[in-house]
Amino acid sequence: MTAPAPFGPREFQLVLLRRMADHQPALVEMARQELSASLAEMREANRRWQAMVRAPRGRGALRRYRSVLGQPESSACRTIGDLECDALLWPVPLWPDLRFEVMVAPGGAVWNEWLVRAPGAAGPELRTIEDLRPWSGTVDEVARAFAPARPVEGSAPTRWALAIDAPGSGESYVAEFTWGLFQRLLPG
Structure with missing residues (x-):
């Protein structure tokens, strides 16, 4: 029996795509092909991610992101109301103008994780x-x-x-x- 391939940024992008497939299957299909990944690989990446998330003695969310995505590209201190947190950003090759952001509270708890516009990248013109x-x-x-x-x-x-x-x-x-x-x- 061979050990599973390392779970890295490519597999993480497949996890993001798996949830997006519910609403945008055609876009997900194009993105999956851009990653040269099969449907089976996307399902397996999602299965492995869910196993990591639900593991009883698994890593905390922040350690999981660092182990999968590596060191963040950048970090910044953010104040939201009267709360201070760290915003960690990782590149996402499928969306070069976006970053995966993890908001971390003092003590290391993850408050939020999602895609945001990369610093300095132009956002869309949304008028209508x-x-x-x-x-x-x-x-x-x-x-x-x-x-x-x-x-x-x-x-x-x-x-x-x-x-x-x-x-x-x-x-x-x-x-x-x-x-x-x-x-x-x-x-x-």
Whole structure:
């Protein structure tokens, strides 16, 4: 019996794609091919990730990310309200203008993990509802473009949603995100 291949950034990207496949199967298929990965490899990467997450004596979330993704590309101290945390960023080759961000509380607890725009990378121009295309923006970018956006409970642990209104018409929508990346727009 051979040992499984190391679980690294390529396999982690397959995990991100696996959850996105529920809403954007065509985009996921193209991205999977870009990674030269089979459906079986994507399923196996997800199975292994879930096993790491659920292992009774497994690593904590931060140690797991560091072991899979290596040292972060950058880190910064962030203040959110009266709380201070560290924001660690890793590159994600499938999305060169994005970074995988892990927000870490004092003491090492992971508060949040998702895709964000890379520092210095230009974000999308989101002026109208029609500008929202799958994988076009992050939670923060959509929230700013359609302020005042209201958080809505997501349908799974790696999903977020924002209630937004169309500029001008006032029509309500729910923007859904997976791992922080826009997936689809539903009537509100």
